Amino acid sequence: MLVHGQIWTIKQLFVYPNEYIYWGIQIVMYPLMTGLVAGAFVLSSLYHVFGVKKLKDIARFSLVFSFALLFIAPVPLLLHLQHPWRGINVFMTPHFTSAIAAFGIVFSAYGAIVASELWFIYRKFFADTALPLKEKADKSLGEWIKFLIFCTLTLGAYDVSEEALKKDEKAIKILSGIGIPVACFLHGYAGFIFGSVKANALWMTPLMPVIFIMSAIVSGIALCIFTYIIAMELRKWAAARKKPASRAYPQSQEEMKSAEMSVIKMTTKYLLYFLLFAISLEFLDMVFRGYTAVKSWDVIRSVIYGRDFTNIFILQYGLGNFLPLVLLLMPRLSLKRTVVATVLVLFGVFMMRYNVVIGGQAFSLSFAGYMEYHIPVIPHNWDTFKEGVFGAVAVGIAPFPLFWLFNKIFPVFDFEESH
Amino acid sequence: MISRRKFLKNTVKGIAGAALPIAAIEFIDPKKIFAEKPDAKTRWVFVVNTYKCVGCGFCVKACKTENQVPYDAKVTRTWVERYVVLKNGQVFADSPMGARDGFTTSKIALGENKFKDINPKDIDKAFFVPKLCNQCANPPCVQVCPVGATFQLPDGVVLVDRTWCIGCGYCIMACPYGVRFFHPVYHTAEKCTFCYHRITKGMKTACVGACPFGARMIGNIKDPNDPVTKIIMTERVAILKEEYGTKPQVYYIGLDREVK
Numbered sequence: 001m002l003v004h005g006q007i008w009t010i011k012q013l014f015v016y017p018n019e020y021i022y023w024g025i026q027i028v029m030y031p032l033m034t035g036l037v038a039g040a041f042v043l044s045s046l047y048h049v050f051g052v053k054k055l056k057d058i059a060r061f062s063l064v065f066s067f068a069l070l071f072i073a074p075v076p077l078l079l080h081l082q083h084p085w086r087g088i089n090v091f092m093t094p095h096f097t098s099a100i101a102a103f104g105i106v107f108s109a110y111g112a113i114v115a116s117e118l119w120f121i122y123r124k125f126f127a128d129t130a131l132p133l134k135e136k137a138d139k140s141l142g143e144w145i146k147f148l149i150f151c152t153l154t155l156g157a158y159d160v161s162e163e164a165l166k167k168d169e170k171a172i173k174i175l176s177g178i179g180i181p182v183a184c185f186l187h188g189y190a191g192f193i194f195g196s197v198k199a200n201a202l203w204m205t206p207l208m209p210v211i212f213i214m215s216a217i218v219s220g221i222a223l224c225i226f227t228y229i230i231a232m233e234l235r236k237w238a239a240a241r242k243k244p245a246s247r248a249y250p251q252s253q254e255e256m257k258s259a260e261m262s263v264i265k266m267t268t269k270y271l272l273y274f275l276l277f278a279i280s281l282e283f284l285d286m287v288f289r290g291y292t293a294v295k296s297w298d299v300i301r302s303v304i305y306g307r308d309f310t311n312i313f314i315l316q317y318g319l320g321n322f323l324p325l326v327l328l329l330m331p332r333l334s335l336k337r338t339v340v341a342t343v344l345v346l347f348g349v350f351m352m353r354y355n356v357v358i359g360g361q362a363f364s365l366s367f368a369g370y371m372e373y374h375i376p377v378i379p380h381n382w383d384t385f386k387e388g389v390f391g392a393v394a395v396g397i398a399p400f401p402l403f404w405l406f407n408k409i410f411p412v413f414d415f416e417e418s419h
Numbered sequence: 420m421i422s423r424r425k426f427l428k429n430t431v432k433g434i435a436g437a438a439l440p441i442a443a444i445e446f447i448d449p450k451k452i453f454a455e456k457p458d459a460k461t462r463w464v465f466v467v468n469t470y471k472c473v474g475c476g477f478c479v480k481a482c483k484t485e486n487q488v489p490y491d492a493k494v495t496r497t498w499v500e501r502y503v504v505l506k507n508g509q510v511f512a513d514s515p516m517g518a519r520d521g522f523t524t525s526k527i528a529l530g531e532n533k534f535k536d537i538n539p540k541d542i543d544k545a546f547f548v549p550k551l552c553n554q555c556a557n558p559p560c561v562q563v564c565p566v567g568a569t570f571q572l573p574d575g576v577v578l579v580d581r582t583w584c585i586g587c588g589y590c591i592m593a594c595p596y597g598v599r600f601f602h603p604v605y606h607t608a609e610k611c612t613f614c615y616h617r618i619t620k621g622m623k624t625a626c627v628g629a630c631p632f633g634a635r636m637i638g639n640i641k642d643p644n645d646p647v648t649k650i651i652m653t654e655r656v657a658i659l660k661e662e663y664g665t666k667p668q669v670y671y672i673g674l675d676r677e678v679k
Contacts, residue, residue, distance in 0.1 A: 001492040004601040012530040014679065016550075016597035017498045017517040022588040082586020082606040089566040089585050100565035100589055198559060198663055199595035295662070365597045366679035368512060369530065 004082065007384060008374050015369035021361045024387045025375055026080035028357045029395045031190045031212060032219065032350055033073040036399075038187040039220010040066035041114065041179055046270065048117075048176035054266040060121065061231075061412040062224040067114050068403040074107065076395050079386045099193045110179070110186045117175040119155070120168045122410050126154040153409070187216040194356060201296030201367075202303070202360040207285050214278035219349035221271045225264060226342040227403070229335060232260045235413065264338055268328050275345065279321055282352075299367040307362060307370065312355050320348015461574040463613050464640040465669040466647050466656070467549050471634035474499050474547040476521035481629030483519065485614060494600040495519065496611040497551040497626055502677055503527060504543045510677045511535060522547075548678050549635060551626070552577065552598045552611035553659065553667030560590035560599060560610075569608060575668060576615050581607045595663045613637060640668075 005020030040062040046052045047059030078084045094101040133139065133147040157164075188209035194200075195208025236256055286304070289297060304312060324341040358373045376388030385391060482497045483490050498517030504510050513528040526534040558577050561569055568584040571577045584607035591599040591608060602609035614624035618637060622628075627635045638647025650656065650672070657674035658667045671678075 001489045001603050003492050003494045003603050004606065006493060010531060014512040014514075015530065017514055018494050018591075018600035019597045020600075022591050022601070077587075080587070082588075082601060083584065086566075086583070086585040089568075089583060093567050093583070095564055095567035097562045098565040098589065099563065100587065103565070193589075197563075197592050199593055365595060366512070368510070368679050 004383065008376055008387075010372040010374065011364075011369060012372065013364075013369035014366050015364040015371060016366055019364055019371065021358065021371055021373050023357055023361060024080065024373070025389075025392045026076040026387055026395070028350070028353045029076040029392050030073070030080075031187070031194075031216075031357075032353045033069060033076060033395065033399075034187050034190050035212065035216030035219050035349065035353075036223050037066050037069045037073050037110075037220070038183040038213070039217045039222075040069060040224050041183040041220070042217050043221050043224050043267070043270070045176045045180050045183075048172055049180065052266070054262060058224060058228055058263050058267055061228055062220070063114065063118060063121070064406055064410045064412050065224060065227060065399070065403050066220070067118060067410075068406050069399045070107075070111055070114060071402060072395060072398045074103075075398065076391075077103075079391055079395070099189065099196055102189065106182070106186050106189055110182050113175055113179045113182055117172055117179065118410055119153075120171045120175065123154065123157060123168055124160050124165060125411070126150050127158045127160050130154055131158060149409070184213050188213045194360070199365060200360050202300055202363075203356065205285055207281055211278065211281045211285065214274055214281060215349050215352055217274045218271060218278050219346055221267060221274065222342040222345040222349070225267050225271065226339060226346065227400075228267075229260070229264065229339055229342075231413070232256060261335070264335070265333060268333065268338060268341075271342075271345065272325070272328055275321065275325065279317075296367060299363045303359060303362050303370075307372075308355060308359050311351060311359070316348055316351035316355055320344055320351050324348070460639075460641050462640045463554060463575050463618060463668070464638060464647060464651065465551065465554070465613065466636040466638070466650050467669060467671050468634050468636075469546055469548050469671055469673040469675075471632040472499065472547040472549055473632060474501055474518055474522040475631065476518040477629040477631060478549060478626035478635060479517050479519045481625040482611070482614075485617075485625035486612075488609070489603050490519075492603045493517075494603065494609070496598070496609070497549065500548045500550060500678070501527075501545070502548065502675065503537060503545045504675075504677055505537070505541050506543045507541070511537065512677075512679060518547075544675075546673075546675065548671070548674070549626075550596070550598070550659075551669060552613070553596055553665065553669045554613060556666035556668060557664060559593040559595070559663070559665055560608075563589045563593040565589065572615075576613050577610070578612055578615060579608050579610060581605050584608050595660050595665065596667075 003020065005022045005024070008024060009020040011019070043055070044059040044061075044063035044066065047055040078087050081087055090101060091104045094104065096102065130147060130150040130153075133143055134151070136143065139147060191209035191212030194203040194212075195205055197203045239256070289300060324344040327337050327341040327344070330337075361371055361373070363370055375392075376384035379385035379388050379390055476499060479495055479498055482488070483495060486496055488494065488496055493516065495517035498514050498519075499522075500512055500514045501518070501522050502510065502512045511527045515522075515528045524534075525539075526536050529535055554575050554577055556575065558571055561571050561577055564570075565587060566583060566585055568580045569577060569590055570580070581602075586601065586606055586608070588601070588608070591601070594610075599608055599610045601607070614622075614626075617624055624635075624637050627637050636647050636650070638645040640648050640651065642648055643652075651670050654672060656670040656672055658670060659674075659678070660667070
């Protein structure tokens with residue numbers, strides 16, 4: 001009879017009988033997805049709170065994206081639960097000494113902030129869409145549905161006077177200001193879930209939440225740049241196919257391109273700052289561990305410099321951090337180079353999560369044995385499906401169609417902002 | 420129109436009125452009630468005499484049967500570890516199948532079906548160490564459970580509610596002793612309960628009953644006449660992994676520094 005975790009765990013030397021890699025790929029995806037949520041939000045706040053004007057275009061884009069990612073963030077957690085349908089128990093009997101118990105509250109608070117910020121930003125658009133439809137006498141079925149959706153979304157607030165919009169602007173600024181600490185908390189607390197496990201020698205460090213926040217911002221910005229470029233390319237392609245002056249695509253290709261490049265240059269600058277900070281923290285952690293060399297250091301060293309060397313130094317730091325750093329710092333940044341760099345950064349953050357979650361379980365609690373993780377590729381039951389390559393890829397892809405769907409309600413391009 | 424004075428007055432009254440029922444709630448704190456009951460005169464503890472253990476594995480067999488942990492599943496509520504310390508300082512340890520079938524060969528299991536044959540002449544010392552849940556006084560597993568499905572009773576035993584556990588595995592991660600696992604049938608967190616269903620009826624635990632050499636003992640540390648209490652109070656006993664601050668309540672006689 002197979003035990004949960006047994007199928008993807010290979011034990012070497014002395015490992016306690018009950019030890020397996022219980023936290024698999026979905027727990028790697030969980031901090032990755034929450035990190036993207038928080039990072040995308042911080043990027044949008046750079047414009048809304050700090051008034052970095054050049055980021056105006058990408059700010060709206062990343063806020064909507066953050067909202068789409070938000071719905072996917074709890075999915076890996078649910079998929080990893082042995083009793084997913086009991087997940088609601090966390091809300092029903094939250095046990096507050098547990099870091100996970102606060103998840104529902106932090107998550108809902110953050111969701112409420114993003115939703116209300118979006119509402120204030122898009123309020124004028126909702127009203128402008130709903131009002132003409134309201135007056136139209138013979139609505140078709142499609143128009144009826146559209147009218148009902150947008151009419152509901154306005155929440156009865158049709159006032160789009162200059163004065164009302166000024167108030168909206170103020171609300172957006174406040175919400176986005178509150179949102180930054182909440183977003184950081186949302187993810188810092190994911191770091192706390194790991195950092196506070198005293199039984200795990202690799203996880204236990206007070207730096208964990210801060211490292212998580214920094215790498216979260218890095219990944220969020222990278223994903224927004226990547227998606228932004230892809231979306232702009234699609235728009236350019238669409239604009240080229242249609243007549244240049246068509247109503248849906250008012251800008252010409254050249255205009256779009258130059259606007260895009262200036263936004264991207266600015267955003268990559270922020271990406272670089274946060275990336276450098278994240279790397280410094282991770283190195284500080286590693287140096288400190290080696291220098292203090294407590295009881296667990298022997299086994300941790302053998303994991304970091306031996307078993308996981310490729311994963312940590314070649315894939316995470318080399319391919320995921322150093323190479324994109326060089327690519328972004330080299331002069332005459334091009335779109336293609338940015339795409340490559342952001343994909344590498346995202347891969348690097350994924351590897352960082354992987355090396356923390358799986359790496360933390362690579363050695364036994366006995367400090368005298370090792371566990372090797374073999375991710376299930378071809379699923380042959382529900383467990384290997386949801387906690388294998390399929391489950392992870394599904395979670396990774398899911399935000400994109402959701403973002404596309406949200407874009408129908410909160411259009412991120414071609415829309416005059418209320419302020 | 421309400422005056423400011425009246426408003427402040429009413430506010431104070433309101434707060435005082437609201438505080439009263441809150442105080443009442445604190446008054447009926449279940450922990451205090453438990454403490455006042457004669458029941459609280461019990462704190463279950465365990466003593467393992469490693470000198471007496473021969474690694475037969477009868478305790479593991481008995482535990483698996485008694486507590487319905489599937490016999491062939493590679494998880495177990497209690498297990499026995501074998502340590503072999505060589506003259507050159509090397510230490511080998513293993514616990515194949517949790518020592519369910521005892522240690523039938525002198526070869527040390529290294530995992531992945533590899534074994535190490537050790538020349539008896541090279542051995543400095545070798546011994547067995549039974550392990551089970553430490554029913555810690557400061558249990559990290561209870562602390563991290565997000566839904567309160569695992570809880571500590573006033574008599575010290577930590578239990579899991581199989582109907583409420585969501586199976587997140589956080590408690591498994593939090594236990595420094597590796598005593599927790601997912602039950603292969605119920606898919607909820609599972610652990611040694613000191614055979615709570617037996618000890619509360621005046622019986623011994625299954626493993627204590629099955630041990631032919633008296634290496635395992637369970638007792639109540641709040642009873643000064645309990646033989647187990649006497650051992651803990653008068654003999655030199657040690658605990659596992661003290662550095663985690665979990666205050667484990669399984670005491671070992673003859674614990675070697677090489678025990679992981």
